[in-house]
Amino acid sequence: xxxxxxxxxxxxxxxxxxxxxxxxxxxxxxxxxxxxxxxxxxxxxxxxxxxxxxxxxxxxxxxxxxxxxxxxxxxxxxxxxxxxxxxxxxxxxxxxxxxxxxxxxxxxxxxxxxxxxxxxxxxxxxxxxxxxxxxxxxxxxxxxxxxxxxxxxxxxxxxxxxxxxxxxxxxxxxxxxxxxxxxxxxxxxxxxxxxxxxxxxxxxxxxxxxxxxxxxxxxxxxxxxxxxxxxxxxxxxxxxxxxxxxxxxxxxxxxxxxxxxxxxxxxxxxxxxxxxxxxxxxxxxxxxxxxxxxxxxxxxxxxxxxxxxxxxxxxxxxxxxxxx
Numbered sequence: 001x002x003x004x005x006x007x008x009x010x011x012x013x014x015x016x017x018x019x020x021x022x023x024x025x026x027x028x029x030x031x032x033x034x035x036x037x038x039x040x041x042x043x044x045x046x047x048x049x050x051x052x053x054x055x056x057x058x059x060x061x062x063x064x065x066x067x068x069x070x071x072x073x074x075x076x077x078x079x080x081x082x083x084x085x086x087x088x089x090x091x092x093x094x095x096x097x098x099x100x101x102x103x104x105x106x107x108x109x110x111x112x113x114x115x116x117x118x119x120x121x122x123x124x125x126x127x128x129x130x131x132x133x134x135x136x137x138x139x140x141x142x143x144x145x146x147x148x149x150x151x152x153x154x155x156x157x158x159x160x161x162x163x164x165x166x167x168x169x170x171x172x173x174x175x176x177x178x179x180x181x182x183x184x185x186x187x188x189x190x191x192x193x194x195x196x197x198x199x200x201x202x203x204x205x206x207x208x209x210x211x212x213x214x215x216x217x218x219x220x221x222x223x224x225x226x227x228x229x230x231x232x233x234x235x236x237x238x239x240x241x242x243x244x245x246x247x248x249x250x251x252x253x254x255x256x257x258x259x260x261x262x263x264x265x266x267x268x269x270x271x272x273x274x275x276x277x278x279x280x281x282x283x284x285x286x287x288x289x290x291x292x293x294x295x296x297x298x299x300x301x302x303x304x305x306x307x308x309x310x311x312x313x314x315x316x317x318x319x320x321x322x323x324x
Contacts, residue, residue: 004040005075006075007030007031007032007040008040008043008044009075010029010030011026011030011037011040011041011044012044012049014026014029014030015051015061015062015063016063018062019062020054020060020061020062021060021061021062022060022061023037023038023060023061025060026061037061038053041053041061049063049067050063050064050067051063051064052064076116079108079112079116079120080120080123082108083105083108083120083123083124084123084127086104086105086108087105087123087124087127092183094180105124109121139185139202139203139205140203140205142208143202143205143206143207143208144178144185144202146208146210147175147178147187147202147205147208148178149210150175150208150210150211151175151176151177151178151187151189153214154174154214154215154216154217155210155211155212155213155214155215156172156173156174156192156211156213156214156215157172157173157175157208157209157210157211158170158171158172158173158208158209158211159171159172159173159200159205159206159207159208159209160205160206160207161200161204161205161206162204162205162206163204164204168206169193171191171192171193172191172192172193172211173187173189173190173191173192173198173200174189174190174192174215174217175187175188175189176188176189176190176217176218176221176223177189177221177223177224178202178223179223179224179227181224181227181228181231184201184202184203185201185202185203186199186200186201186202186227187199187200187202187205188223188226188227190215197226199226199227199230199231225261228261229261229272237275237276237277238274238275238276238277238278238281238297238299238300239272239273239274239296239297240271240272240273240274240275240278240281240294240296240297240300241270241271241272241273241294241295241296242270242271242285242292242293242294242295242300243265243267243268243269243270243271243292243293243295244268244269244271244285244288244290244291244292245267245268245269245290245291245292245293246268246269246288246289246290247269248262248264248269251269251271251288251290254288255271255273255284260272260273261273267293268290268292271292278297278299278300278303279303279307281300281303282300282303282304282306282307283307285304286304286307
C-alpha cells in the first residue's frame with residue numbers, strides 16, 4: 001500500500017490533468033474510498049491549494065479556475081529519478097546543450113522542500129561513475145526534436161547538412177530513427193540525394209524543415225543495429241562471419257558490443273562481427289561453450305589452428321619444462 005502522502009500528491013496530479021473528477025472516480029484511481037478522498041482534498045486546501053468541491057449527484061472536485069501550480073511536486077522516488085537522469089545525461093554526453101542540464105537541475109533543487117533538497121544535493125556531489133565521461137557533441141534542440149517527430153510520424157524532412165570538410169548540402173531524408181551512441185546523436189534514414197540508406201551526425205545538421213510527404217520504413221529495420229554495424233565497418237580491419245551452434249539469448253550475453261551482430265538461424269546463431277586482430281577473434285570464439293563454424297575469412301580458420309597448436313603444446317608440457 002502506498003504512503004498517504006503519495007496518494008495526496010497523486011490526487012493533485014489527477015486534478016491538474018482533468019478539469020473535473022467525481023469523488024468515485026478519484027477513489028477508484030487512488031485505490032481508496034470517497035470519504036478518504038474528501039480528507040485528501042482537505043489536506044491540499046490546508047497547503048493553500050484551492051481544491052473546489054461541487055456537491056450533488058454530478059458534483060466532483062477540481063482546481064480553482066486560473067490557478068497555476070508550481071512547476072514541480074515530486075515524491076522522493078520521482079525526484080531521485082529526475083536528478084539521476086540529468087546527471088547520467090551529462091556524464092554520457094547525452095545532453096543537447098551544456099546550460100540546459102545544469103539549469104534544469106538548479107530549478108528542480110530550488111523548488112524542492114529542504115528534506116529532499118539536501119540528500120539530492122549530496123547525491124549530486126558524491127555520485128561516481130565507472131564509465132568515463134564522454135565529451136558529447138550537442139545537437140540543436142529544435143533539430144533533434146524535429147527529426148524525432150518526423151521519424152515517429154513517418155514524414156520526409158528537408159535538412160541542411162554540413163560535412164566534416166565544411167561542405168554544405170541540402171537534402172531530403174526519410175528519417176527511420178534517431179540514435180544516441182558513444183557521446184553523439186545520429187539519424188538513420190533514406191537519403192534522397194544519394195538514393196541510399198545513410199547515417200548523419202545530428203550535430204552537423206544546421207536546420208530541419210518538416211515536410212508533408214509520408215514514407216514507409218523497411219520491415220524490421222533496426223536503426224541501432226544499422227548504425228553500430230556501419231560504424232564498426234569503418235573502424236575494424238576484418239569482417240567475420242560464423243555460425244555459433246547455441247541459443248541466441250545465451251550467446252548474446254556472452255558476445256555484447258557494437259561490433260557484433262547476432263541473428264537467429266536454422267543452425268544456430270549467425271555471427272557477423274568486425275575485428276582489428278583475428279587473433280583476438282580466435283580467442284573469443286574458442287572461449288565459448290558452444291561449437292561454431294567459421295564462414296569467413298579463411299585467415300580466421302588458420303588463426304584458430306595456430307591457437308589450437310599452442311594450447312595442445314601447453315597441455316603436453318611437463319611441470320618445470322620451459323615453453324618453446
